[in-house]
Amino acid sequence: MTTLRIKNAVKRYPNGALAVEGVSVDVEDGELCVFVGPSGCGKSTLLRMVAGLEDVTEGEVELAGRVVNDLEPADRNIAMVFQNYALYPHMSVRKNLAYGLKNRGTPKAEIEAKVQEAAELLQIADYLDRRPGQLSGGQRQRVAMGRAIVRDPAIFLFDEPLSNLDAKLRNQMRLEIKKLQRRLGVAAIYVTHDQVEAMTLADKIVVLNAGKIEQIGTPAEVYGNPATTFVASFIGAPPMNLIPAEAENGAIRLGDQTLNLGLDHRGPVTFGLRPERAHIGASGEGLRMETGVVEELGAIRLVHGRVGPHEITVTQNADQPIPGAEAVLRVEASDIHLFDAETGRRV
Amino acid sequence: MKKAQFSNPWLPYALLAPQMLIIAIFFLWPAAEAIRSSFYLEDPFFGNATFVGLQNYTDAFRASDYQRTAWFTALFVTLVSLLSLAIGLMLAVSADRVLRGQSSYKTLLMWVYAIAPPVAGLIGVMLFDQHIGPLVDFFALFGWEMRLGVNYWDTGIAIIIVSTWKQIPYNFIFFLSGLQSIPNSVKEAARIDCRSERRRFWTITFPLLAPTSFFLLILNITYAMFETFGTIDQMVKDQPGNSPVTLVYKVYRDGFRGNDLGGSAAQSVVLMVLVLILTIVQFRLIERRVHYN
Numbered sequence: 001m002t003t004l005r006i007k008n009a010v011k012r013y014p015n016g017a018l019a020v021e022g023v024s025v026d027v028e029d030g031e032l033c034v035f036v037g038p039s040g041c042g043k044s045t046l047l048r049m050v051a052g053l054e055d056v057t058e059g060e061v062e063l064a065g066r067v068v069n070d071l072e073p074a075d076r077n078i079a080m081v082f083q084n085y086a087l088y089p090h091m092s093v094r095k096n097l098a099y100g101l102k103n104r105g106t107p108k109a110e111i112e113a114k115v116q117e118a119a120e121l122l123q124i125a126d127y128l129d130r131r132p133g134q135l136s137g138g139q140r141q142r143v144a145m146g147r148a149i150v151r152d153p154a155i156f157l158f159d160e161p162l163s164n165l166d167a168k169l170r171n172q173m174r175l176e177i178k179k180l181q182r183r184l185g186v187a188a189i190y191v192t193h194d195q196v197e198a199m200t201l202a203d204k205i206v207v208l209n210a211g212k213i214e215q216i217g218t219p220a221e222v223y224g225n226p227a228t229t230f231v232a233s234f235i236g237a238p239p240m241n242l243i244p245a246e247a248e249n250g251a252i253r254l255g256d257q258t259l260n261l262g263l264d265h266r267g268p269v270t271f272g273l274r275p276e277r278a279h280i281g282a283s284g285e286g287l288r289m290e291t292g293v294v295e296e297l298g299a300i301r302l303v304h305g306r307v308g309p310h311e312i313t314v315t316q317n318a319d320q321p322i323p324g325a326e327a328v329l330r331v332e333a334s335d336i337h338l339f340d341a342e343t344g345r346r347v
Numbered sequence: 348m349k350k351a352q353f354s355n356p357w358l359p360y361a362l363l364a365p366q367m368l369i370i371a372i373f374f375l376w377p378a379a380e381a382i383r384s385s386f387y388l389e390d391p392f393f394g395n396a397t398f399v400g401l402q403n404y405t406d407a408f409r410a411s412d413y414q415r416t417a418w419f420t421a422l423f424v425t426l427v428s429l430l431s432l433a434i435g436l437m438l439a440v441s442a443d444r445v446l447r448g449q450s451s452y453k454t455l456l457m458w459v460y461a462i463a464p465p466v467a468g469l470i471g472v473m474l475f476d477q478h479i480g481p482l483v484d485f486f487a488l489f490g491w492e493m494r495l496g497v498n499y500w501d502t503g504i505a506i507i508i509v510s511t512w513k514q515i516p517y518n519f520i521f522f523l524s525g526l527q528s529i530p531n532s533v534k535e536a537a538r539i540d541c542r543s544e545r546r547r548f549w550t551i552t553f554p555l556l557a558p559t560s561f562f563l564l565i566l567n568i569t570y571a572m573f574e575t576f577g578t579i580d581q582m583v584k585d586q587p588g589n590s591p592v593t594l595v596y597k598v599y600r601d602g603f604r605g606n607d608l609g610g611s612a613a614q615s616v617v618l619m620v621l622v623l624i625l626t627i628v629q630f631r632l633i634e635r636r637v638h639y640n
Contacts, residue, residue, distance in 0.1 A: 053535050073535075074542035086532035090554045099550070100540035147536075 001029045003064060003155055003187035004050065010058035011045050011211075019045040021211040022059065027155065027187050027204075032178070034190045036198035037208035038234070043191045044159055046208070050189065051157050052076050064154045074103070079148035080157040084164055085140045087132040087147070093119075094128040097146050111150075118146040121180070138169050145177070149184070156181065156188035162197065174200060195235050199223065207231050229270055229344040232337060238275050238302060243310045244341060245271040252338075255308025257287055261333045265347050272337030275302070278314040279330040280323050287329040289314075294322060303327075378619060385612035396609075403613035413597070413614070420572070420593045423507060427575070428567035430511045432560065435518025440548070442519070443526045453523065460516035464574065468581025471509030475582075482508075496583065496590060503591040506582055510575045517570075518563050525559035526552070565629045572621070594618060 004027040011020040020042040027033045035043040048054040050061055052073035060067050068076050087096050097115045106114075119125040122142040132140055141161065148156055158177070162170045178201050181188050192198055198205050199219045207214040207222060207230070214234075215227040226232035232240040246253040247265045254271060280289070280303060289312060291305040300315045303323060314329060338347040353359050385403050387396040407413050438456055445452055462470070474482045475495040482505075483493045493501045529552065537551045573595050580599075583590035592600065595618060602611025 051535075051539065053538065072542055073539040076539075078539065080536070080539055082532040082536060084530065084532055086530065086536040088533065088537070088551060090557070103541040103543070103546065147540075 002026050003029050003031070004189070005062040006046070006050070006059070007062065008059040009046065009049060009056055009061065011042070011049060011054060012057040019211055020049070023208075023211075023213055024059075025206055025213070025216065027189060030185045030187055031203045032181050032188045032190060032201055033204045033206060034192060034198040034202035035206050035208055036192055036195060036234070037214075039193055040210075041208040042211040043193075043206075043208045047157055047159055047189055047191045050155075051078055051080050077151075077154045078157055079151045079153035079155075080159065081144045081148050081161045083160040085132070085144040087140060087143055089132050092129050092131060093124060093135070093143050093146075096132065096143055097150050100147065100151055114150045115146075118149045121149065122146050137165050138173065141165065141173055145180070149180075153186065156186055158188060158190040160192055161190075163192075163194075177201065195237065199235065205235075207234060209234075225346070226272075226337065227346050229272070229339045232272050232339070236274060238313050238315070240337065241271075241273045241275060241312045241314075242339075243271045243273075243307065243312065245269055247338065247347075252336075254287065255310070257308065259287065259331065259336075261336060263338070265338065268341035269347060270339040270341055270344070272339060273312075273331060273335065275313045275315045277332070277335040280314050280316050280320075280327050281330060282323065282327060284328050284330060286331060289327050289329050291323050291325055291327050381612045381615050381619070383612075384608055385616045387609050389608035389612075399609065403609045404617075407610050407613050407617075416592060416594055416597045419503065419591045423503070423510075423575075423591075423593055424568055424571040426507050427510045427514065427571040428564060430507075431514035431567060432518050432563060434511070435515045435563075436522045436556075436560075438515065438519050439522035439526055440552075442523055456519050457516045459513065460520070462513065464513065464577030465581050467509055467513045468578040471505060471578065471582050474509075475505040499589065499591055502583060506575075506579055506591065509582065510571065510578055513575075513578060514567060514570055518567065521559055521563055522556065525556045529555050561632065565625065565632075569622075569625060572618075 004025075006023060006025045008022045008024055009020055010018070010022055012018050023042075023046060025033070035046060037043045045054055049056050050063075052068065052071060056069050061069055063076060063078070088099065091099065094115055097118060098111045101111045101114065115128070116125070119128055122145060124139060124142050124146060127135060127139060127143075132143065135143065141164075144161070161177070162173055165173060174197060177190075190197075190201055192201075199222075202219050204216065205219055205222045206216050209230050215222055215231045217225075217227075222231060222235050226235065226240070229242055233242060243254060245268075247263060247267060247269045250260065250262050250264065252259045252261055252263070252269070252271060278287075287307050289305045289307050291303055293304045295302040295304070296318065299318055301318050301322070302313055303316055304311070304313050305327070306312060307329075312329075316323075339345060340347055384396070386398060386400060388399045388403070389396045442449060442452055442456065472495070474480050475493060477483060477494065480493075480495075483495075486493050493505070495502055495505050533551065533555075534547075537547045541547045541550070572593065575593060576595055576599070579592055579596050583592060583596075594614065598611050598614045598618065601607045601614065605611075
């Protein structure tokens with residue numbers, strides 16, 4: 001079953017600015033769907049349209065089989081976790097959790113039970129009588145999640161919930177969010193600009209750019225078969241090398257070098273190669289590369305250099321010898337991504 | 348606080364001296380003088396003063412005139428503070444919702460604050476004038492013949508209206524900045540948690556404005572008690588005898604019009620104690636004022 005269906009959603013602001021240009025996404029039951037993209041790509045706007053905090057200019061938002069375009073946020077059966085937690089500073093943790101239920105007229109005993117249950121699940125039972133101001137960032141984050149959980153929503157909406165935490169806590173909370181979502185089995189949309197978060201959390205990734213969808217797919221699909229150069233450069237770190245090239249007679253010409261790949265495409269293309277998919281050696285068949293700066297990362301190292309006039313970065317296991325000034329990149333044909341030079345679409 | 352070190356131990360005192368001098372000349376000395384003369388029966392023509400102990404105080408408190416003024420002051424302060432707070436808050440909430448032209452709307456509402464109290468009083472006199480006052484005409488429609496300076500309560504109500512009007516912009520500015528300092532995400536979280544806008548206001552917005560409201564309450568009490576002098580002076584100038592005035596105005600009237608310097612001094616000492624109490628309350632509560640985050 002599909003929990004949420006967004007059909008051709010458009011968001012146009014009164015000044016004519018288009019934030020979301022006809023986006024359609026389905027979120028299945030129990031699925032964790034991540035909207036990822038650079039800032040200003042419309043991912044947060046789209047989430048807020050689902051929440052009801054922004055009007056939908058055109059298109060439909062259908063939640064659990066019901067079009068909710070004109071419903072107030074409080075009537076949509078959603079729960080949202082905000083970037084800066086958005087806790088009510090004048091209420092105790094307990095009251096923060098209970099507030100939404102109280103306003104819906106839930107019986108007192110039931111509120112009590114739900115708050116207790118959520119607090120134990122999130123290990124915040126000891127802080128129930130404290131104010132948000134007395135809690136650490138991680139604890140506040142848990143309270144914000146607790147406030148979402150007690151509502152028993154049809155879908156969770158996460159708006160960059162981890163970006164206010166330090167790196168260590170972020171990794172820990174990321175894992176916890178994933179576990180929690182699995183355990184509750186409730187569908188969720190998670191908005192982030194961090195591709196690592198997107199890859200690790202998602203069942204389904206929606207890559208957005210300039211208000212449009214670039215690609216929808218599983219993390220493996222988005223990484224392995226990027227639909228556009230934008231996706232290719234956005235997903236994966238360090239990003240995919242993208243080099244302008246010419247395809248002719250089944251071969252790819254990169255400057256003065258030619259790679260025989262047995263392709264039947266002709267014309268200008270963008271040649272894409274993931275840094276971790278090139279095998280760097282001292283000699284042999286392949287692309288000749290002038291090496292430059294080397295960055296050691298512990299387990300691996302990044303070798304920066306040039307192929308012809310174009311910059312390229314490849315990774316290498318740290319136990320391999322550091323290449324000399326001239327090296328050769330051995331590349332499998334299956335690891336090469338070709339994109340149309342004009343449209344940026346995969347060939 | 349940053350701690351600064353001075354090489355010359357006298358330098359900080361020298362730097363403080365001008366301010367201390369101003370405080371001493373314009374505040375401490377007159378206050379001491381007022382306390383001293385409150386125990387004397389002063390000859391208004393700079394003759395001898397006779398020590399009378401607490402008689403000035405007992406005389407003042409016993410006078411029915413004093414009690415009546417005290418009651419009116421209490422009512423006046425309560426009404427002016429609460430009304431100007433309530434209306435200021437209402438306007439701020441509306442202004443906060445305005446999306447277009449908010450700055451011009453704000454400016455329009457703030458203009459009143461730039462009017463000096465005596466000018467406000469003068470405008471009040473005109474608004475409530477027997478012959479040309481539009482408000483008198485307006486109230487006449489409901490069969491209420493207002494007579495400023497003649498009828499005690501008519502004058503009282505006019506003073507209350509003008510004083511309240513004068514203070515609204517002040518409260519408006521503070522409430523608006525208070526409202527705008529509430530994070531948007533908190534308001535949005537509340538929209539998800541609570542459908543009723545009115546309920547959201549009373550359970551989220553209003554409690555978050557509590558520090559602002561409290562701070563304003565103290566300032567409004569101070570305003571109504573002391574700073575309305577100019578307004579009142581303009582409005583009751585011709586008939587100060589049978590018109591409602593505040594305690595501060597009475598100090599002036601008894602001292603400078605009635606030439607009862609001792610009695611006037613005693614009353615001003617009472618007011619001084621009141622200010623002292625207000626100040627202590629303000630400092631203690633503002634220190635302990637609910638700070639969120």
